[in-house]
Amino acid sequence: MxxxxxxxxxxxxxxxxxxxxxxxxxxxxxxINKRAKPAEQxxxxxxxxxxxxxxxxxxxxxxxxxxxxxxxxxxxxxxxxxxxxxxxxxxxxxxxxxxxxxxxxxxxxxxxxxxxxxxxxxxxxxxxxxxxxxxxxxxxxxxxxxxxxxxxxxxxxxPAFAFEVVASIGAFTAFFAATIALVQSDFKRVLAFSTISQLGYMFVGLGVAGPEFGPGPGMFHLFTHAFFKALLFLGAGSVLHGLHHAMHKEVQDVRLMGGLASKMPITAVTWLIAVLAISGFPFMSGFYSKEEIIGLALENGHPIIYALTLITAGLTAFYMLRAFILAFGGKGGKFMGLWGGPYRGSGEVHESPLTMTIPLMLLVIPSIIAGYWTGFYQYVNVSAEAVSNLSIPTLLTTTDTWIGVVVSLAGLGIAWVVYGRIELVKISQFVESKPALRAVHRLLYNRYYVDDLYNLFTNYVILGGVSKLSQLFDTYVVDGIVNGVARGVTGLGQGARRLETGRVQTYMLGFFGGVAILAILVIVLITTGLK
Missing domain, CATH: 1.20.120 (Four Helix Bundle (Hemerythrin (Met), subunit A))
Structure with a gap:
């Protein structure tokens, strides 16, 4: 690096x-687990x-x-x-x-x-x-x-289309990954898709800022994102560590968790702060860096990218709080299911040791205050005039900013109401009872089947098509040339072998026949030359 x-x-x-x-x-x-049986590898x-x-x-x-x-x-x-x-x-x-x-x-x-x-x-x-x-x-x-x-x-x-490509792919990826994260049940994969989505925001920031703001907005979101994303992953590691000790097996499915807030309070509080930061909750670090990017998309004439990033902000808030409630809360807990609730796993879960919780508590600080450091822009060559337009007072007085806040709060609120008031089983039953919802859920859960398309392409085009073509080329061209040369040499040898008869009469016939042919050639040449 x-x-x-x-x-x-x-x-x-x-x-x-x-x-x-x-x-x-x-x-x-x-x-690696050298003691694991072959079936457990x-x-x-x-x-x-x-x-x-x-x-x-x-x-x-x-x-x-x-x-x-x-x-x-x-x-x-x-x-x-x-x-x-x-x-x-x-x-x-x-x-x-x-x-x-x-x-x-x-x-x-x-x-x-x-x-x-x-x-x-x-x-x-x-x-x-x-x-x-x-x-x-x-x-x-x-x-x-x-x-x-x-x-x-x-x-x-x-030309302008280069920046357009960067911003467009970033905006689409941000929205695309956020929709997939809505229904994922693997604790860490929810965070993986959130990373893909947030990286999309960064590319949007690089693509829509223009020469005036330079790479500042995109790099600033990379800076703030580093803190709360590290906090989210280490918090997830704390949860998985606790569940592994309690259940004696690998558990990453949020549907098998629930109610961990009362059992792992430090992990829960720090994770909730990181959730609010990545969701763009007002005055958290992610709020400042993300709202700048969304606002610049609209101000610099990119309405479609603005719409995608704005919707993605609401989706991000929804799926992140959903993951928090499924892991740490649930119906029956305090604050409308946000805290506590029934534990759906087995075994007794305890808070992680200080070696794991102290880093979580330290990362909380920059996850809250990193967004206030506008001096960051001077290190990425943003002019003083442009920095004033990216300042916190300017941001807080912009209508676009508060539209984004409303969308993010709406996402948080819907997730809180749905997953805090309704049991997970009933939510699943409701989705399964509606054919349209079931189809959408399966589409998102299977990640738009992009992985399956890649597998089909690999199996049938690369392994099935290209591999067979290469095999035919190897068989009929490479091996054909080698085998053809071998057959030619063998045939030549077999033909030449017939000349060695061991009979004097045959050799004399060949000798005098050759002399006769040479004589005829000499006569023809001399005759031609005389003419």
């Missing part, structure tokens, strides 16, 4: 880029890290092509030199530069799990939970956002 951060050219940043990918590959697949981590590796390589193909286009046309890999050579050249605001920057963005799509290369990140939840906190809050997935921010001056010289 330090190599990526301090890189001054594309070659160095790409080396760091691949090393981060290798590190995440190894961390996602880290699972878990192949899922190994499958997940292979999926991560493949998806990121697909994105990196585009990244490499973009780098090569920039190098061929500027003669340099250095960021500063490329930036200096583009103005006034044929590359300035050319379609080719726009294509090159979109190809560079392809690397970020893979690394930051944006649609359609998003499927690896939920699978990466097979890794240890502290690893998930690192991947989602501080390292791998943030690298894509940072790289686009690092190359922001190059995007400025590209």
């Amino acid at each position: 330090l190599l990526i951060i301090f890189a001054q050219n594309f070659l160095v940043i790409f080396c760091g880029w691949e090393l981060v990918g290798l590190s995440s590959y190894l961390l996602i697949g880290f699972w 878990r192949p899922a981590p190994a499958t997940a890290n292979v999926q991560s590796f493949v998806m990121n390589r697909i994105g990196d193909v585009g990244f490499i092509l973009g780098i090569m286009i920039l190098f061929v046309n500027t003669g340099s890999f250095d960021f500063a030199q490329i930036q200096a050579r583009i103005p006034g050249s044929s590359l300035d605001h050319s379609t080719l530069l726009g294509i090159a920057m979109i190809l560079v963005f392809c690397g970020a799509i893979g690394k930051s799990a944006q649609f359609p290369l998003h499927t690896w990140l939920p699978s990466a939840m097979e890794g240890p939970t502290p690893v998930s906190a690192l991947i989602h809050a501080a390292t791998m997935v943030a690298a894509g956002v940072y790289m686009i921010a690092r190359t922001f001056p190059l995007f400025v010289h590209a």
